[in-house]
Amino acid sequence: MIEFHLDAHSGVAPYLQLIHQVRQALRLDLLSEGDQLPTVKDVVGRLAINPNTVLKAYRELEYEGLVAARPGLGTFVTRTLGDGSPATIAPLRRELQRWLAKARRTGLDDESIEALMLTTFRSATEGEENIA
Amino acid sequence: MTAVLKAQGLGRRYRRRWALSDCTLDIPAGQVVGLVGPNGAGKTTLLHLAVGLLQPTAGTIEVLGDRPAASPAQLARVGFVAQDAPTYSGLTVADHLRLGAHLNPGWDAATASDRIERLGLDPRQRAGKLSGGQRAQLALTLALAKKPELLLLDEPVASLDPLARREFLQGLMEAVVDQGLSVVLSSHLVADLERVCDYLIVLVASRVQIAGEVEHLRATHHLLTGPRRDPARLPEDQHVISASHTDRQTTLTVRTEAPIHDPAWVVSPVGLEDLVLAYMSRTAADARRPELEVQR
Numbered sequence: 001m002i003e004f005h006l007d008a009h010s011g012v013a014p015y016l017q018l019i020h021q022v023r024q025a026l027r028l029d030l031l032s033e034g035d036q037l038p039t040v041k042d043v044v045g046r047l048a049i050n051p052n053t054v055l056k057a058y059r060e061l062e063y064e065g066l067v068a069a070r071p072g073l074g075t076f077v078t079r080t081l082g083d084g085s086p087a088t089i090a091p092l093r094r095e096l097q098r099w100l101a102k103a104r105r106t107g108l109d110d111e112s113i114e115a116l117m118l119t120t121f122r123s124a125t126e127g128e129e130n131i132a
Numbered sequence: 133m134t135a136v137l138k139a140q141g142l143g144r145r146y147r148r149r150w151a152l153s154d155c156t157l158d159i160p161a162g163q164v165v166g167l168v169g170p171n172g173a174g175k176t177t178l179l180h181l182a183v184g185l186l187q188p189t190a191g192t193i194e195v196l197g198d199r200p201a202a203s204p205a206q207l208a209r210v211g212f213v214a215q216d217a218p219t220y221s222g223l224t225v226a227d228h229l230r231l232g233a234h235l236n237p238g239w240d241a242a243t244a245s246d247r248i249e250r251l252g253l254d255p256r257q258r259a260g261k262l263s264g265g266q267r268a269q270l271a272l273t274l275a276l277a278k279k280p281e282l283l284l285l286d287e288p289v290a291s292l293d294p295l296a297r298r299e300f301l302q303g304l305m306e307a308v309v310d311q312g313l314s315v316v317l318s319s320h321l322v323a324d325l326e327r328v329c330d331y332l333i334v335l336v337a338s339r340v341q342i343a344g345e346v347e348h349l350r351a352t353h354h355l356l357t358g359p360r361r362d363p364a365r366l367p368e369d370q371h372v373i374s375a376s377h378t379d380r381q382t383t384l385t386v387r388t389e390a391p392i393h394d395p396a397w398v399v400s401p402v403g404l405e406d407l408v409l410a411y412m413s414r415t416a417a418d419a420r421r422p423e424l425e426v427q428r
Contacts, residue, residue, distance in 0.1 A: 013350060
């Protein structure tokens with residue numbers, strides 16, 4: 001079982017924060033197939049948030065096929081997030097580390113590197129959308 | 133979906149001052165509605181009209197499809213906790229529950245005693261000896277045990293410390309899950325309501341400035357920053373809620389249904405608190421500087 005928390009000042013809608021936390025827990029193996037998510041009443045009672053917020057997050061996760069609601073029992077994880085096995089991630093990470101070292105040698109500071117990553121990531125995503 | 137509260141041109145005047153004017157609302161069932169606005173904006177007047185403690189001077193109001201306090205049956209369907217959670221200081225907690233059972237036909241004694249037990253309140257304790265948070269919880273217990281379809285709460289957490297405030301809202305939200313009731317609660321602080329509401333009404337200077345589902349409000353309001361320019365030259369569907377300028381930069385809060393394509397703007401989301409403050413300060417500015425409007 002995981003426990004949710006909310007960052008009131010992040011500007012991210014609370015239901016999205018709940019979704020992120022479930023996805024993150026799946027990536028970090030804190031949640032795996034068959035595990036139960038906290039009940040709506042549990043979340044509501046803990047965080048003092050609107051029940052519809054929790055329902056909306058759970059519905060969205062259900063739509064993504066990550067969880068399934070079993071009436072009268074609760075909401076359960078149906079699959080893990082297949083973000084690639086360690087075997088595929090490790091070489092990507094090594095490449096990224098080499099690239100980072102190269103970027104630092106050119107004199108870029110961390111903030112500039114982060115901005116560069118973000119803008120490149122964004123334009124690459126947009127490019128893919130345009131092609132699609 | 134049926135409306136829990138429907139108002140059409142609703143107004144209430146005290147002598148020559150309008151405490152609430154031209155209020156038109158249509159609140160669907162099953163929501164937790166936050167009624168926000170500065171002190172004296174008309175929040176209490178609206179709630180008192182909704183429970184039938186006040187009669188409208190203008191317009192109409194319907195609660196759960198009927199005139200407020202039209203019949204004993206109508207009264208039984210609406211719960212109300214007035215400001216500062218009034219209780220009888222000389223009566224014990226148990227006395228309050230007995231009183232509630234006598235006065236309410238649909239009283240649920242099990243709900244009431246369960247809640248009192250979970251809260252750790254001593255039934256023999258006099259209400260006058262309870263802490264502010266405990267008194268608020270007692271008042272909430274009474275309101276919930278009458279099993280209303282709609283619960284109205286006037287500034288329920290204003291006088292509570294942060295922990296008691298959190299515990300009160302936790303209890304209220306659990307009750308929403310258990311009983312499936314609709315709630316309207318007022319506060320002069322948005323931060324208190326941000327997590328619990330899915331519908332928001334901003335009431336400033338006796339008028340409803342905006343009302344709608346929180347998700348929709350979040351999606352249609354944007355903070356724009358960019359090089360200085362005249363907000364009057366924005367596309368027609370972008371309504372400026374607040375504007376500020378430096379010699380080079382313009383910062384705007386706008387409401388629009390359409391996406392913003394102008395590349396000159398950096399578009400960021402507006403937090404609920406900033407959104408409400410933008411509406412509040414707009415009204416304050418309008419009231420303070422009518423001459424400037426004429427000059428422009």
